[in-house]
Amino acid sequence: MPRICLATLGLRLFVAVVVCFLLLPIVIVIPLAFGNDGSLIFPPRGLSLRWFANIFQRPEFLSAFALSAAVALVATTISLVAGSLAAYALARFRFPFRGALEMVFLTPLIFPAIVLGLALSIVLGPLGLLRSFWGLVLAHTILTLPYIIRTLTGTLKELDRSIEEAALVLGANPWRMVSLVLFPLLRPGILAGAIFALIISFDEFTVTLFLVGPRLNTLPIEIFNYVEFNIDPTVAAISTILIGLSTLAVVLIERLVGLARILT
Amino acid sequence: MGRWRQGLKLPLLLAPAVAISIAMLAPIVVMAVISLQDRFPDATRFTLDAYTGFFTDDYQLRVAWRTLLLGATVTAICLVLAYPVAWFLVFGRSRVAHLVFLAVLAPLLVSIVVRTIGWTVLLGNEGLLNTTLLWLGVVDEPVAFMRSFWSVVTGMVHVLLPFMVLSIVSVLGKIDPSLAEAAGLLGARPGRVFLAVTLPMSVQGIAAGSVIVFCLTIGAYLTPLWLGRGSVAVMALTMRQQVLDLVDWPGGAAAAMVLTLGALVVVGLYGLAVHRFGRR
Numbered sequence: 284m285p286r287i288c289l290a291t292l293g294l295r296l297f298v299a300v301v302v303c304f305l306l307l308p309i310v311i312v313i314p315l316a317f318g319n320d321g322s323l324i325f326p327p328r329g330l331s332l333r334w335f336a337n338i339f340q341r342p343e344f345l346s347a348f349a350l351s352a353a354v355a356l357v358a359t360t361i362s363l364v365a366g367s368l369a370a371y372a373l374a375r376f377r378f379p380f381r382g383a384l385e386m387v388f389l390t391p392l393i394f395p396a397i398v399l400g401l402a403l404s405i406v407l408g409p410l411g412l413l414r415s416f417w418g419l420v421l422a423h424t425i426l427t428l429p430y431i432i433r434t435l436t437g438t439l440k441e442l443d444r445s446i447e448e449a450a451l452v453l454g455a456n457p458w459r460m461v462s463l464v465l466f467p468l469l470r471p472g473i474l475a476g477a478i479f480a481l482i483i484s485f486d487e488f489t490v491t492l493f494l495v496g497p498r499l500n501t502l503p504i505e506i507f508n509y510v511e512f513n514i515d516p517t518v519a520a521i522s523t524i525l526i527g528l529s530t531l532a533v534v535l536i537e538r539l540v541g542l543a544r545i546l547t
Numbered sequence: 548m549g550r551w552r553q554g555l556k557l558p559l560l561l562a563p564a565v566a567i568s569i570a571m572l573a574p575i576v577v578m579a580v581i582s583l584q585d586r587f588p589d590a591t592r593f594t595l596d597a598y599t600g601f602f603t604d605d606y607q608l609r610v611a612w613r614t615l616l617l618g619a620t621v622t623a624i625c626l627v628l629a630y631p632v633a634w635f636l637v638f639g640r641s642r643v644a645h646l647v648f649l650a651v652l653a654p655l656l657v658s659i660v661v662r663t664i665g666w667t668v669l670l671g672n673e674g675l676l677n678t679t680l681l682w683l684g685v686v687d688e689p690v691a692f693m694r695s696f697w698s699v700v701t702g703m704v705h706v707l708l709p710f711m712v713l714s715i716v717s718v719l720g721k722i723d724p725s726l727a728e729a730a731g732l733l734g735a736r737p738g739r740v741f742l743a744v745t746l747p748m749s750v751q752g753i754a755a756g757s758v759i760v761f762c763l764t765i766g767a768y769l770t771p772l773w774l775g776r777g778s779v780a781v782m783a784l785t786m787r788q789q790v791l792d793l794v795d796w797p798g799g800a801a802a803a804m805v806l807t808l809g810a811l812v813v814v815g816l817y818g819l820a821v822h823r824f825g826r827r
Binding site for chain 2: 290294295297298301302304305306307308309310311312315322323324325361362364365366368369371372376378384387388390391392393394395396397398399401402403405406407421424425428432482485486488489492502503506507510518519522525526529532533
């Protein structure tokens with residue numbers, strides 16, 4: 284069957300090209316971080332770690348990293364609580380406008396980020412939340428909630444609800460049912476949703492741009508500001524560290540739950 | 548479970564998420580109101596001036612058209628690139644499928660700022676692509692890949708391709724492979740099996756992926772700014788200028804509402820497509 288083989292070969296070649304397209308702009312940044320050149324030109328000349336050293340001489344990068352991490356953690360925690368309660372209601376109860384409500388919850392997935400940022404900046408100003416930590420937390424909670432709800436409703440719908448009913452019938456009170464039965468069964472979904480929410484929050488740019496201020500910048504915004512005035516490999520060094528962190532996250536997810544289970 | 552228990556529990560379960568949704572929707576309503584006012588703050592009356600201003604301004608209309616074109620182009624290219632990859636992931640029976648899946652996810656997991664810098668290194672005047680082309684003698688002087696519509700398209704496709712692949716994978720994965728086999732055994736050629744069986748069954752994933760990619764493209768800010776370098780004006784960029792530099796809040800809000808409406812139309816089309824093809 285030579286025709287089938289040719290088709291398979293063509294498909295593999297196509298996939299290989301797409302994979303290169305996806306990885307090249309990410310991987311190319313790494314060697315630049317170790318170059319001695321003062322510019323972002325490939326291939327780098329010389330070998331140096333001074334761009335990594337430069338990150339640590341600039342306190343704004345460290346404080347931006349700390350802010351990003353804090354916002355991501357707090358927003359994800361709030362989303363996780365609100366999202367798992369809502370996901371349970373959506374998956375286990377029948378009530379009027381359930382479908383409409385689910386759509387509203389998932390809206391931020393596709394809502395134009397620029398519009399949301401603009402709208403939030405108008406409203407948060409008079410509330411005193413503009414350029415504040417809690418304003419950022421609110422925005423990031425809005426943006427991460429749908430990821431948690433989507434992952435958890437998916438996991439819940441796959442679970443057999445008779446397991447929960449059996450626990451209740453056998454005399455467990457609702458708290459014990461949740462902590463001993465439901466939570467352990469949902470743990471992979473919760474973990475997956477949380478990691479995804481952390482990544483989304485840590486990387487958010489457009490909405491955040493409207494809400495940050497001087498001395499209150501998240502890491503993506505701080506890098507953006509730096510690059511506007513300095514084109515040197517410091518950003519490549521930061522990028523390399525971030526790529527390392529992402530790789531770590533992927534390995535963790537893979538070990539704990541398996542990526543394929545989360546996303547499809 | 549008794550009805551009375553559901554009656555009590557349901558509002559409690561939904562309350563936090565509903566509160567967060569209100570925090571998202573209320574500002575959009577406020578912005579809709581501002582778009583109908585003569586100025587902001589200190590509005591004196593309601594008017595449609597901001598909208599008539601938008602639809603009579605040639606520049607704004609050109610920018611809106613370019614935004615639409617960008618969304619459509621990025622969606623189409625993502626679709627063409629993603630479908631074979633999704634197919635390979637689901638039906639390829641390859642030992643490297645797992646690694647390909649990781650590569651597809653990579654852009655999602657790496658900061659958008661990193662990716663944009665990567666494209667600058669590749670596409671800049673002294674970038675890898677130009678260096679290679681010069682070295683090969685294909686061109687005599689650097690090609691200006693950056694600052695163009697197509698550099699923005701390239702960057703956006705890179706950012707959004709994972710969403711399209713994941714959407715299509717999730718529907719292809721639900722198709723029973725024996726259906727295609729049966730069609731093949733009954734004498735249908737591979738091309739016909741694809742057109743008559745597999746493609747119609749994956750319409751829902753294609754539609755969902757297209758909605759996500761289109762909506763995220765028209766709302767994107769960083770990629771058009773950085774890879775377009777000021778020469779690819781899209782609505783996200785002009786809207787921010789209008790609000791911050793010109794302090795024209797009603798105008799910016801009206802443009803934002805037009806963009807939102809565009810996204811809603813696409814979601815509506817998606818609903819129609821799913822209704823028409825999805826549930827056979």
